Amino acid sequence: xxxxxxxxxxxxxxxxxxxxxxxxxxxxxxxxxxxxxxxxxxxxxxxxxxxxxxxxxxxxxxxxxxxxxxxxxxxxxxxxxxxxxxxxxxxxxxxxxxxxxxxxxxxxxxxxxxxxxxxxxxxxxxxxxxxxxxxxxxxxxxxxxxxxxxxxxxxxxxxxxxxxxxxxxxxxxxxxxxxxxxxxxxxxxxxxxxxxxxxxxxxxxxxxxxxxxxxxxxxxxxxxxxxxxxxxxxxxxxxxxxxxxxxxxxxxxxxxxxxxxxxxxxxxxxxxxxxxxxxxxxxxxxxxxxxxxxxxxxxxxxxxxxxxxxxxxxxxxxxxxxxxxxxxxxxxxxxxxxxxxxxxxxxxxxxxxxxxxxxxxxxxxxx
Numbered sequence: 001x002x003x004x005x006x007x008x009x010x011x012x013x014x015x016x017x018x019x020x021x022x023x024x025x026x027x028x029x030x031x032x033x034x035x036x037x038x039x040x041x042x043x044x045x046x047x048x049x050x051x052x053x054x055x056x057x058x059x060x061x062x063x064x065x066x067x068x069x070x071x072x073x074x075x076x077x078x079x080x081x082x083x084x085x086x087x088x089x090x091x092x093x094x095x096x097x098x099x100x101x102x103x104x105x106x107x108x109x110x111x112x113x114x115x116x117x118x119x120x121x122x123x124x125x126x127x128x129x130x131x132x133x134x135x136x137x138x139x140x141x142x143x144x145x146x147x148x149x150x151x152x153x154x155x156x157x158x159x160x161x162x163x164x165x166x167x168x169x170x171x172x173x174x175x176x177x178x179x180x181x182x183x184x185x186x187x188x189x190x191x192x193x194x195x196x197x198x199x200x201x202x203x204x205x206x207x208x209x210x211x212x213x214x215x216x217x218x219x220x221x222x223x224x225x226x227x228x229x230x231x232x233x234x235x236x237x238x239x240x241x242x243x244x245x246x247x248x249x250x251x252x253x254x255x256x257x258x259x260x261x262x263x264x265x266x267x268x269x270x271x272x273x274x275x276x277x278x279x280x281x282x283x284x285x286x287x288x289x290x291x292x293x294x295x296x297x298x299x300x301x302x303x304x305x306x307x308x309x310x311x312x313x314x315x316x317x318x319x320x321x322x323x324x325x326x327x328x329x330x331x332x333x334x335x336x337x338x339x340x341x342x343x344x345x346x347x348x349x350x351x352x353x354x355x356x357x358x359x360x361x362x363x364x365x366x367x
Contacts, residue, residue, distance in 0.1 A: 001365055004031045004079045004102075006070060008088035010038040011052070017043035018165060022354030024049045028361070031077060035066055035089060063092060070096035081106060081361055083138075087115065087123070090130040104364045107134040112144050112275040112296040113151070117202055128152055131159075136364055138162050138357070140276040141297025160360050163300075164276055165353020166285065168345055173286045177259035185249050185263075190221045191327055194264030194288070196257070196279040197271065199230030204270035204293065206238050210316035211323060213242045219327060224248045227260055262286045266326055266333065269293065272313050277301050281348050284308070284340035289333045291322045301348075307340040 005011065005019065011032045020030060024047050032041070034054040044052055053073070057066040074082060074096060083106040084093035090107045097105045107130055115123040131137045131148065137159050139145050149156040182192070193212070197203045208224070215222055224247055226235070232250065239248050254260055257279075261267065267283035269292040276297045283290055284301070290308035292298050304310040309326070311318035326333050 001027070001081065001361065002029045002031070002077060002079050003081045003083060003361065004033060004074060004077070005083050005085065006033045006035070006089050006093045006096075007085040008035045008092070009086055010034055010036075010041070012038070012041040012043075014043075014167075015164065016041060017047075018167065018350050018354060019357065020044075020047040020050045022350065023358060023361075026354075026358050028358075031073075031079070033070065033073065035092065060088065063088075066092045067095045067099070071099040074100035074102050080104060080365060083108065084130075086110065087127065087130075090134075091126060094130055094133050104136075104361075105134050106136045106138060106360070106364070107131060108138045109144065109148075110140065110275060112141075112147055112273050114202065114273055117273060124152075128154060134158060136160055136360060138360065140164050141300050143297045143300065144275045147296075162353065162356045162360065163297075163348060164278060164281070165350035166281060166344070166348055167350045168285050171258045171282060171285045173258040173262035175262075177256070178262040181256070181259050181263035185223075185225065185251065187223050187225075187249075187263075190223045191219060192223045192225055192263060192265050193323065194225045194227065194261065194267045194283070195270070196227040196261075196267070196283075197269070198228050199226075199232055199235055201234070202272045204272045204313065205235055207314060207316040207319055208268055208270045209238050209242050209244055209248075211319035212244055212247060214316075214320045215324060215327075216244070216247055218324070222247060222327070225251055225260070225264060227251045227254055227257070229253045257282060258286055261288050264288050266291065266323065268319065268323060269298070270313070270319060271295055271298075274298050280308075281344045284337075284344045287337040287341045289326060289336035290340060291319065291326065301344070302340070303343070307343045308336050 029049045032052045036058045037056045040052045055069045081104040082097045082102045084090045085108045115127045145159050148154045261283045267288050267290045274296040280301050293313040294310045295313050302308040309322045
C-alpha cells in the first residue's frame, strides 16, 4: 500500500513522526510531501520505507502549479491513498487526486470551528466541500464530528474519529528537568502557571490575564510562563494594560516541552476553540494538574473534578476561582495530577492511534 501525506505546512512534527514510523512497521510505503520548500523532517532517518519531498510552491496565487506538480507526483509514484493535512492541502490535494486518478482520498481535519471564527463564508464553503468530496474525513474528537454534522449540516457518513496518540515514554520528565527549567527562568519557589499555544486570539490569553490580575492581589509572586510563537504584540498590549509585566514570562518556542510542563505547578488552557487539546494531554502525562475551558474536544480529555477542572470559555471569573482553589490546595493538585496521568496513558497512547489509522486505510483500500 502506497500512502502519500500532503501538508500545506512542514511535516517536522511528532504527529507525522508517529504516522511515518508506526505505519511503516505495518508494511506501508509512505511519501511525505510539503507544499513549500521545507527541509526534510528530523525523524526521516529513523523510519523505514519513507520518502520526503516538497513541491516548492508558496502562496495561494500559485495553487494551480501546486496541483499540477502534486498530480504528476501521485501518478508517477502510483499512490493508492492520498491523505491531506490542513485547509490549503485539502484543496490542492483533492484537485490533484482527481487529475491523477488516485483511488482513495483522505482529509484530516485538525480544526473545529476556526474557519467560521477567523475565515470568510468562502473559507467555510470550501472547508465543507473538501469534507464532502473526500472518501474519509479523519477528526481527533467526537466534538469535531458533532460540529460538522450539527452545525455545518454534513452527513457525517464519511467521518472517522481518531484521537491523537502520544509516545508517553518520550514525553516523560523528571524532577531534575523541573528544577532546571525553573532555574532558567528564575522563578524560584513562585507558583508557576503555564499556558502553551500559539499567540492567537482564539487561544483566550486575555481571559487568563484578567484572572491573574485579580489573583496577584492575593498572590503577588505568581508567575505565568507562556510557551508558543506568533503575534506577541497584542499579548504585550494586554499585559501592559493589566500591569502584569512582573508576572508574565515569554518562554518562546521550546523543544523541551515535557520539561517545561513539569516545571509548571498548573497548566491553564483558556482556549476559545479546540478540536482536541494536545498540550493538555502533554501536561497531564507528566502529572501537572490542568484547568481548561469546555470547548471542543477538551471535555473528552479532562473529566471535571476527577482529572482536572473544566470552566466555561470567555469567563475570567471562573478561571480565577479555579486557579485560586488549586493554588491554595496542594493535595487537590496532586490528586488531579495523578488521576490525569493515569487517564491519558490509558486513552491516548501512540500504538492505539497508529492502529486506528491503519485500520482506516485498510478498510478504504479494500473497498
